[in-house]
Amino acid sequence: MKYNWNWGILWQTSIDGQNTWIMMLIHGLGWTLFAALCAGVIALLLGSVIGVVRTTDHKWLVRLGNAYVELFRNIPLLVQLFLWFFVIPELLPKAFGSAIKQMPPPWGSFVPAVIGLGLFTAARVAEQVRAGIQSLPRGQRMAGTALGLTQAQTYRHVLLPMAFRIIMPPLTSETMNLIKNTSVALTIGLVELTAAARSMQEFTFQVFEAFTAATVIYIIVNLVVVNLLRWLEKSVAVPGFIGPAAVGGGGH
């Protein structure tokens, strides 16, 4: 068994003739983070709305929210991305659909990837937000009502500030999941970090250098993001409260 290690490959010029391979990987990392950031904004906004709606007493809104979560949780992410990339443009009015298909690279795959990742992650955020709100003592909502706050005001000033602090730890792991999940977008042509490592492997045959480099980059990102969010969690913590460990649940 022999494998010829050649770490120097990382500093050799890559297939594009200008940048080194390591720069290409870092370029891929840029797309990973940018896609994760855009999808994260969608997921946080939409997920919060759906999560809140599921804790109100509007029966059909709750049902709608539950349906959203079940729908997006029970279809594999890869299939969802295929739907956004291949299927949705076909179902839209013709002019609109072909305008989407003719978006220049990498936007042609970036936009569907961000939409798909965002809506997929929103379902998971919604689940956390709901659990966070429901973990608060019932008295808090009643106190809000007793003070004469409207329902919207109760959420804005009483329930959500606590709920979001409580769900910081699970949201941290959702953030990591989102960053890792952007790799699925390579199947619709987005050259993010994993795809960059894959193309380095294909062109140089230095399989393990390429994958090791990508693995190390992912671990560094992991450490940075986790510590950043932990710091955020600490700096917004309300003194005297220890956030109970909110719902775990599986997932990657």
Place this chain on the structure above:
Amino acid sequence: MGSFDFDVIARSLGYLFREGMVFTLTLTALAAVGGIVFGTLLAMMRLSSFKWLSLAATGYVNLMRSIPLLLVIFWFYFLVPYIGAWLTGAARPIHVGAFASSVITFTMFEAAYYSEIMRAGIQSIPRGQVWAGYALGLNYWQTMGTVVLPQAFRNMIPILLTQTIILFQDTSLVYVLSITDFLGAASKVAQRDSRLVEMYLFAALVYFIVSFGLSLLVKRLQQKIAIVR
């Protein structure tokens, strides 16, 4: 939507399910069993009082959990032939089939996630039970095997099953190795007949029905167990 072709689905049903779904379900089942066994061992290692054993397990779990499954799939696809050669003493990387490669990948990857579940399960058993086991003269393996693990496992069944539903969805990622799992089969038909809309919508529907149905079953099981305890 007017040109929606149901016939392409009907024509390929046999191929989709007999080839694709059988592969997907076999892979899910084998990886779930392997992952739970290996994950339980990892959890026991993590909770072990031998420091290096616990460090090794922690390192493995954290590594697996910080990189994307797709990268793990690529890693193992290329690594397994080398490991095989190393194990058998062969001079060149041995040939490992796509199926064996994906079973190994998913077992090793999911083991990290299952181990976290099993660790929580083991830690949920009061320490007194372990001491009681030792006081009765049982050794470590007997205490674990007859006292702790049966309860830990039973308490965690709903979460283990939920993770297995996620595993079922994750197996679709073997698509990147051009394997004919359920999604791979759907995608092959889609490309051959240029019927992407129909095939991918149908694939989504099937995945949804299976995952949603299973998650309803898990929920019911959870209620049942909750009453028993």
